[in-house]
Each structure stands twice: as C-alpha cells, then as structure tokens.
Amino acid sequence: xxxxxxVTSGKGGVGKTTTSASxxxxxxxxxxxxxVIDFDVGLRNLDLIMGCERRxxxxxxxxxxxxxxxxxxxxxxxxxxxxxxxxxxxTRDKDALTKEGVGQVLEELKKDFEYVVCDSPAGIxxxxxxxxxxxxxxxxVTNPEIASVRDSDRMLGILASxxxxxxxxxxxxxxxxxxxxxxxxxxxMGEMLGVDDVQEILSMxxxxxxxxxxxxxxxxxxxxxxxxxxxxxxxxxYVDVVSRYMGEELPHRFINxxxxxxxxxxxxx
Amino acid sequence: MGLLDYFRTSRSNSASIARERLQIVxxxxxxxxxxxxxxxxxxxxxxxxxxxxxxxxxxxxxxxxEQDENREILExxxxxxxxxxxxx
Numbered sequence: 001x002x003x004x005x006x007v008t009s010g011k012g013g014v015g016k017t018t019t020s021a022s023x024x025x026x027x028x029x030x031x032x033x034x035x036v037i038d039f040d041v042g043l044r045n046l047d048l049i050m051g052c053e054r055r056x057x058x059x060x061x062x063x064x065x066x067x068x069x070x071x072x073x074x075x076x077x078x079x080x081x082x083x084x085x086x087x088x089x090x091t092r093d094k095d096a097l098t099k100e101g102v103g104q105v106l107e108e109l110k111k112d113f114e115y116v117v118c119d120s121p122a123g124i125x126x127x128x129x130x131x132x133x134x135x136x137x138x139x140x141v142t143n144p145e146i147a148s149v150r151d152s153d154r155m156l157g158i159l160a161s162x163x164x165x166x167x168x169x170x171x172x173x174x175x176x177x178x179x180x181x182x183x184x185x186x187x188x189m190g191e192m193l194g195v196d197d198v199q200e201i202l203s204m205x206x207x208x209x210x211x212x213x214x215x216x217x218x219x220x221x222x223x224x225x226x227x228x229x230x231x232x233x234x235x236x237x238y239v240d241v242v243s244r245y246m247g248e249e250l251p252h253r254f255i256n257x258x259x260x261x262x263x264x265x266x267x268x269x
Numbered sequence: 270m271g272l273l274d275y276f277r278t279s280r281s282n283s284a285s286i287a288r289e290r291l292q293i294v295x296x297x298x299x300x301x302x303x304x305x306x307x308x309x310x311x312x313x314x315x316x317x318x319x320x321x322x323x324x325x326x327x328x329x330x331x332x333x334x335e336q337d338e339n340r341e342i343l344e345x346x347x348x349x350x351x352x353x354x355x356x357x
Contacts, residue, residue, distance in 0.1 A: 146287045153295045157302045190282035197288045201295055 002110035005117045006135035006173075008159075010151030012122030014143045015180040018216055019238075020119035021049045022227035023139065026242030028083035029227075032114040035074065037086040037105075039131040040121035041096055044088035050077065051223025052085055061089035064101030070108055079228065084113070094127045102130045124158060133164050137174045137245075139207065143181045144193040152177075153202055176207035178241065183212045184257040195255055208241035210234050211254040304334050319347055326350075 007020045017038075024036035037060060038046035047053040052075045058068035063086070070086075077083035086105075089096060109116045120131035132138060138159050142152040159173050160166060166173075179195055186192040199206055215232030219225060227242070229235035233254055240250050316330050329348040334341065 146291055149291055150294060150298075153298065157299070161302070187284065190284050193284050193287055193291075197284070197291075201288070201291050 002114055002116060003136045004106060004110070004134055005115060005137045005139060006120055006132040007117060007139045007141060008120040008128065008132055008155050009122065009141040009148065010124065010128075010155045011143075011148045014141050014148050015210065015216075016122070016141050017046050017049050017119055018220065018226065019139060019141050019178060019180065019210075020046060020117050021225040022235075022238040023242060023245075024085075024115070024117040025077070025080060025083055025225040026227045026238055027115050027117070027246075028077070028080045030242065030246065031082060033082045033084075033112065034115040034117065035084045035086060035109050035113045036117040036119060037109075037131075038088035038119050039097070039127045040119070041088045041092055041094045041127055042090065043121065044090050046085065046119050047075075047087045048223060049220050050085050050225065052077070052087075053223070056087045059087045059089040060105070061092045061096045063105055064096070064098065070105065079224075094121070094125060097126055097130050099130060099133065103134060106134050124154070129158065129162060132159055132173070133162070135159075135163060135173050136165075137176065139176050139178050140202075140204065141178045141180055142198060142202070144179060144183075144187070144195075144198055145181075146193075149193065149198055149201055156202065156204070175204055176245070177202060177204040178207050178210065180210040181212045182209045182254065184255060188257055195252075206252065207244055208237055209252060209254050210237045210241075300336055303336075308332060308334065315345065323349055 005023070007016050007023065009016050020036055024034050028034040036046065036050075038044050039060075040046070041061060044059075047056055055075050058073035060073070062068040063070055063073045074084040074086055077085065106116060118131040118135065121127040140152050140155060142148050156175060159175060163173055165171065177199065179198055182195065183192055187194045195206065195209055211233045213232060213234035215229050215234050216226050219229060226232060226235045227238040230239070237254050240253060244250055312330065312332050316327065319325055319330065325347060329350075331346045333344045333346075335344070336342075
C-alpha cells in the first residue's frame, strides 16, 4: 500500500525542500518507486533543488485542471529511474489547488508509486494545508530555534485536527521529528536548544538530526540532493533518516561534538 | 568539555532561556487548541437563553476554560445591564 508523506514545518527556511528532495531520492535509491510533489504554487523551488528546472513542461496545476496528464507532467530523475518529480506551477496562485483535484492526483499516483512525498510550502494557507490533508506520515522539519519549534507545534495541532485521517476518524498521521541545521558545538556552549529540549517540548519521536553543514548549500547550488553526497555529514544523516523511516534501527549520529585532541579540548575551536 | 568552554557556558546560556520560554508558550497554545469544539456553539446558545430574560449585549458574556492536572474549570461570566435609571 502506497504511503503519502508530507514534509512540513510551518516556518520557512528550515529545510523542507532540502528534506523532500533528499528523502525522495533516498527512498528511490532503496529501489522504491517514489514521486515528489512541489505544493508551493507560485514559488516553486523543488525543481531547482532536484536539478530539473530546465525540463519542466507541465506542472501540478496543469494536471489538476486536465490540461496535461500525469505522465506528461512527471519528470523522471536522470540519476535514479525510480524517482519522479511533479513541479508546482510558477505562474498561478495558491488558490489553483483544490482539495478534490489534489486528492485525485494523489490517488492516481498511489496506484503507480510506493511513496508520494509532498513538499509543503511554509505557512498555514491552502498549499500547506492541502499538502498535509491526505498524508499518512508527516516529517516535521524543525530547527533548534525558538520560532521554528513553536511553529512545528502549531503544525502538529493542524495535523491532528484538520487532516483527512482526523476528519474520517482513522488512525492519526504518524509524526516524525527531523531536527535540521543542528550544531552540537553551539548546543554544548549553551547557545542552541539541544535535541532533548526540542523532543521534550514537542513530545515527538526523533527520526534524525541533520547537522548544520556547508554541503547543503553546495548541493542546492548544483541541483544535486545532498543525500547523494555520501562524503558529507548532512548527506549521511539523510541516508540514516530514510533507513530509519523504512524500519532499520540505527543509533542517532551528529548529536555530539566531534572529539578533538587534548589541545582542541582545552582551547575550544 | 574544555576549560575555556566552562567559562563560556557560564557566561551565556541563552538556550535555557529559549527552552523555558518555549515550554510556557507551547503549553499555553496547546491548552488553547485542546478546548472542546462545542464551546463556541454552547456560548451562543447560552447567550440566547439569557437574552430571553435579560437584555444583555453580545459581549457581555465571557467564557474561560482552564485546566490543571486534576480538573477542568469552565467559567461563565455574564455582566448584567445596570439597573434602570442609572443609564438614562
């Protein structure tokens, strides 16, 4: 049975699109047929992060309006044949998405794909609420930062009350915490909320910690999801996230500061 | 933790301030959204009943719901109009 995953956060700029791209690529690399949809109508960016911006012909809104069929709009990833991208429309506004239309597209995708990853826009307006409405699982991307944690909690409230699962009294959406832009060094210095603090405040299961990493910007610069950079800490963290989501039990990494020599420990860095 | 880190930590610990502020605001907002959904309708209907007998304005009725560990308190406050003569 196909599963629909929403990548959400409430707050902007915390790493939703980075996460959507890497999680979708990670799932596809495990051999699962995966589609990733950009719900940010009017401000599409998933195409850039995936590196397929020049191959966009039709988009999500075209499919909803019947101007193109799904096979025409889906872009097959050149690096991984099991991954397809459905870009958002850049010229329409967010009201172009309708609940019925989104529901129909997701139903059709679920016939053909094992995972459908919905990249939510920031905020709590239509694009964001429709991205999570049909979800089975939610990846709540949170930065260890006060505004992001509060907004994540707000999204938990919406997931629990305004989703299809909530309205139809089905099992609730499974929520997973993904703590990104984490800096163990700053946590140790008392400058940043720690993973335990965030988990305690949100009372959520931790799916993974993505360390603050230069490789994320390098990846978006070149249109390669960071999960493909197996050398980088953030890339490895996303590989772990996908494996954990699929049921592997892995110890959490990137939570503690790398050990330094005696000199480094004495004088800090 | 290094020697210098020790002094650094004691100098500023804004993370613990963030944690405390978040705990307060998040618990407050959760209490707010966990209010029963019948509350607005009940408020409206109660107001209608009261207005059958006393001419009160729509904002003269206020509802607060508080929750502690053992109980929930629903507080209903109706401000009755001043007696005749004083507002004439």
